[in-house]
Amino acid sequence: xxxxxxxxxxxxxxxxxxxxxxxxxxxxxxxxxxxxxxxxxxxxxxxxxxxxxxxxxxxxxxxxxxxxxxxxxxxxxxxxxxxxxxxxxxxxxxxxxxxxxxxxxxxxxxxxxxxxxxxxxxxx
Numbered sequence: 001x002x003x004x005x006x007x008x009x010x011x012x013x014x015x016x017x018x019x020x021x022x023x024x025x026x027x028x029x030x031x032x033x034x035x036x037x038x039x040x041x042x043x044x045x046x047x048x049x050x051x052x053x054x055x056x057x058x059x060x061x062x063x064x065x066x067x068x069x070x071x072x073x074x075x076x077x078x079x080x081x082x083x084x085x086x087x088x089x090x091x092x093x094x095x096x097x098x099x100x101x102x103x104x105x106x107x108x109x110x111x112x113x114x115x116x117x118x119x120x121x122x123x124x
Contacts, residue, residue: 002028002113004096009118016086020118022079022096030074033100036081037108038092038120045095047106049081059105086122093117 008020020036028034035050049060049070058070069082079096097111104110 001025002032002098004028004098004113004115006094006096006115006118009094009120011121011123012086013123014087016122017082017084018086018120020081020083020094020096020120022081022115024077024079024096024098026077028098029072029077029079032098033105034072034079035097035100035105035111036070036079036094037097038090038094039117040092045108046092047108048094050100050105051079052100052105061106083120086120088122088124091120091122093119 003025005023012018033053036048037045038048039045047061049068051058051070060068067085071080095117096115099112100110101112102110
């Protein structure tokens with residue numbers, strides 16, 4: 001069983017920055033493809049970014065490229081999402097996911113484990 005705990009969300013003004021963290025069970029970050037997704041009420045979970053096992057290739061959603069950066073600390077078992085130049089449209093509940101079960105890293109249905117989410121709210 002893999003446990004994922006997100007943190008770092010909060011209220012920020014448009015143009016500001018936040019760094020989200022996802023603390024994972026030991027070994028998960030270094031041996032699993034992991035991703036970040038976000039969701040707003042009434043909408044499907046949206047792909048944000050993923051890092052793929054074993055080569056560590058990182059993919060970021062097109063609309064977030066240049067603003068969002070994914071990184072990891074294998075020793076601490078933490079996955080990060082640095083978010084810069086936030087806009088109102090970035091307001092959402094952000095989730096960390098692990099153990100990709102198929103090739104499509106952007107499909108939330110292909111991840112086996114999820115955290116509880118951390119809320120990001122961007123104000124004008």
